[in-house]
Amino acid sequence: MSDLTGKTALVTGASRGIGRALAVGLARVGAARGVSGGAEARVEQVRGEVEALGRKAVVVVADVTDPAACARLGEEAVKAFGGLDILVNNAGGSSYMGPFTDLRFSGWEKTMRLNVDSIVHLSQVVGRHMVECGSGSVINVASVAGLTATPSLAAYGASKAAVISLTKTLALEWGPAGVRVNALCPGWTRTDLNKDLWDNEELAAMMVANQGLKRWADVEEMVGPTVFLASEASSYVTGQTLVVDGGQTAA
Ligand SMILES: NC(=O)c1ccc[n+]([C@@H]2O[C@H](COP(=O)([O-])OP(=O)(O)OC[C@H]3O[C@@H](n4cnc5c(N)ncnc54)[C@H](OP(=O)(O)O)[C@@H]3O)[C@@H](O)[C@H]2O)c1
Known part of the structure; x- marks a missing residue:
């Protein structure tokens, strides 16, 4: 059921971290891949892994x-593969951690541009195509930060909550056309995004102290849930938020 042979997928932010693992992981179960990212040398390496x-x-x-770059990305991916079955909106992050009162509005806007506007622009292009074709699976990488309060990460939390809301709305708008839209909410996962936290052994342990599994996730642990959402294994699942957080939000 999770076989993606013959399927095509576009994964944004595939140069490293979770996106890289998802691009290679989807290829492992059969999908041809379009990858995007800012740093050319690193994405070229991922291209090699997928081709291998x-x-x-x-x-x-x-x-x-950049809205124009998103439009070009969507159109080029559709053209290169003659269609697109899976879109993983993964590129995202946060460059500010601190109190809300110190947050500059330009920082708020920057976070929204990266985590929300990017999904809006790319999903409009790819979504139109999927709706026309009558099938598709869109996976928006949100975060547990979009489900709970996020002291010191107000903009990031709000942006991910917006992603979860948009996911539900698009699921209803596109469902009649056979296009499914779901969100993946990772918990603490070791990547460059949070290296400052997991690099510090004491801090790293503290972050997961109240969680069920009491450890950080490896990026590979996001692959199975994504394959599930991308494939026929989840054919009746849409508008949902799949939380992959080692029990963090169960606490
Ligand atoms: N790590 C976690 O604990 C965690 C938890 C919950 C949710 N998430 C979410 O998971 C997603 C991936 O995070 P990660 O931890 O893998 O982060 P990461 O290691 O920092 O990787 C971020 C990826 O996004 C790309 N990217 C960033 N800004 C971009 C832009 N303007 N245009 C195109 N690509 C851009 C980066 O490309 P470059 O290499 O070119 O910079 C990179 O490939 C994000 O949406 C994040 O919010 C992560």
């Missing part, structure tokens, strides 16, 4: 905060 699995890979270097 016998899949076709197309790299489009695009800044997802």
Whole structure:
């Protein structure tokens, strides 16, 4: 059921971290891949990994905060594969951690541009195509930060909550056309995004002290849930938020 042979997927932010693992992981179960990211050398390496699995890979270097670049990315991916079955809106992050009163509005806007506007622009292009074709699976990488209060990360939390809301709305708008839209909410996962936290052993342990599994996730642990959402295994699942957080939000 999770076989993606013959399917095509576009993963944004595939140069490293969770996006890289998802691009290679989807290729492992059969999908040809379009990858995007800012740093060309790193995405080229990911292209090599995908091709080594016998899949076709197309790299489009695009800044997802630029609406025109998103349009080009979506159109090039559709053209390169003659269609697109899976879109993983993964590129995102946060560059500010601190009290809300010190947050500059420009920082708020920057976070929204990266985590929300990028999904809006790319999903409009790809969504139109999927709706026309009558099938597709869109996976928006949100975060547990979009489900709970996020002291010191107000903009990031609000942006991810917006992603979860948009996911539900698009699921209803596109459902009649056979297009499913779901969100993936990772918990603490070791990547460059939060290296400052997991690099410090004491701090790293503290972050997961109240969680069920009491450890950080490896990026590979996001692959199975994503394959589930991308494939026929989840054919009756849409508008949902799949939380992959080692029990963090159960506490
Ligand atoms: N790590 C966690 O604990 C965690 C938890 C919950 C949710 N998430 C979410 O998971 C997603 C991936 O995070 P990560 O931890 O893998 O982060 P990461 O290691 O920092 O990787 C971020 C990826 O996004 C790309 N990117 C950033 N800004 C971009 C832009 N303007 N245009 C195009 N690509 C851009 C980066 O490309 P470059 O290499 O070119 O910079 C990189 O490939 C994000 O949406 C994040 O919010 C992460």
